[in-house]
Amino acid sequence: MRVLVTGGAGFIGSHYVRLLAAQGDEAVVLDKLTYAGNRENIADVSHTFHQGDIADPVAVAKAAEGCDAIVNFAAESHVDRSIMGPAEFILTDVLGTQVLLDYARHHNLRYVQVSTDEVYGDIPLEAAPSTEDAPIRASSPYSASKAGGDLQVLAYVRTFGVNASITRGANTYGPQQYPEKLLPLFITNAFDGLELPVYGDGRQRREWLHAEDHCAGIDLVLRKGGAGEIYNVSGQERENMDVIRGILDHTGASPDLLRHVADRPGHDRRYAIDSTKLRSLGWAPRHTLDGGGLADTVAWYRDNRAWWEPIKSGEYRAYYEAQYGNRLGS
Ligand SMILES: NC(=O)c1ccc[n+]([C@@H]2O[C@H](COP(=O)([O-])OP(=O)(O)OC[C@H]3O[C@@H](n4cnc5c(N)ncnc54)[C@H](O)[C@@H]3O)[C@@H](O)[C@H]2O)c1
Secondary structure, eight states: OEEEEETTTSHHHHHHHHHHHHHTOEEEEEEOOOTTOOGGGGTTSOOEEEEOOTTOHHHHHHHHTTOSEEEEOOSOOOHHHHHHOOHHHIIIIIIIHHHHHHHHHHHTOEEEEEEEGGGGOOOOTTSOOBOTTSOOOOOSHHHHHHHHHHHHHHHHHHHHOOOEEEEEEOEEESTTOOTTSHHHHHHHHHHTTOOEEEETTSOOEEEEEEHHHHHHHHHHHHHHOOTTOEEEEOOEEEEHHHHHHHHHHHHTOOGGGEEEEOOOTTOOSBOOBOOHHHHTTTOOOOOOIIIIIHHHHHHHHHHOHHHHHHHHHTTHHHHHHHHHHHHHTO
16 A cells, blocks of 8 residues: 655654564655654655645645555644644644545545543543544644544544544654653653653653554554544553653663643643553554563663754744743742
């Protein structure tokens, strides 16, 4: 199968390009190369590359020509950045999705939208994990933009008969994740002896899903998912402080580096999703955070300073200062 992988130079998209190549499928990558895109992530994997914006119909048409399917990973993906500036999120996550759907509609392509468990919003501690029919209650500009993309997908299925499905994955971790998200931020700060800024009491709960398991779920949905169907891709539920203690253990960093800082505005306490539907298609995760997933991820960052050190000295410095400067009193 020839698959257009949008956002294929980013974190999860690059793992998917690797999966396609390993299966003997053909990957065509369309990526704008924002701060989060890095061609090095797929330098050793067979693919065709187009630099361009998913919100640009000309760029999409050029890249998608001859493809059988589109899997849309391209997004502005970081909640904190969406609080600093929501507009870019609407342009890519909503408008960009609609442009891709138009192409799929007019060229009869299979389409998978890579979405997030964050669209279900805050799940009370005592509540059961959300199934796919739970209401959308997005809390952040990021999750609202992803929810907007999901609604476009469902509308294109119903109105135009597009053969599209949605996956809603949990917090994803693994090699090559840009060091703004919790795991790579704390791992790389720990290696550099820098403070570890914990939002609020750190007792927020998330499900942790390895990038390879996430991609396996997405690929299964591409091949076996139904039109208009949504599939949750769940992970292992953990309190943030447990994960952070695990990072201290695996990096050998001192707990003295921990700083509890002002919480993220609107911060959801818990995400929890039920993936029975995807499991019934045959999906089963191969990694767990405590069964080696965290240790292997820490080891990857230990062995690949040449990947993350240049990132942390560029545009990242201004972002980090704006996000954590006041919080850390630096
Ligand atoms: N990271 C997670 O924990 C997680 C969990 C569930 C779902 N998701 C979803 O998975 C997808 C991938 O997430 P990620 O963590 O790999 O993100 P990422 O930020 O690492 O990568 C996003 C990629 O998209 C590209 N991109 C951004 N805007 C673009 C545009 N307008 N046109 C073309 N390319 C553009 C970037 O250059 C980058 O390569 C996103 O849709 C995200 O919402 C992520």
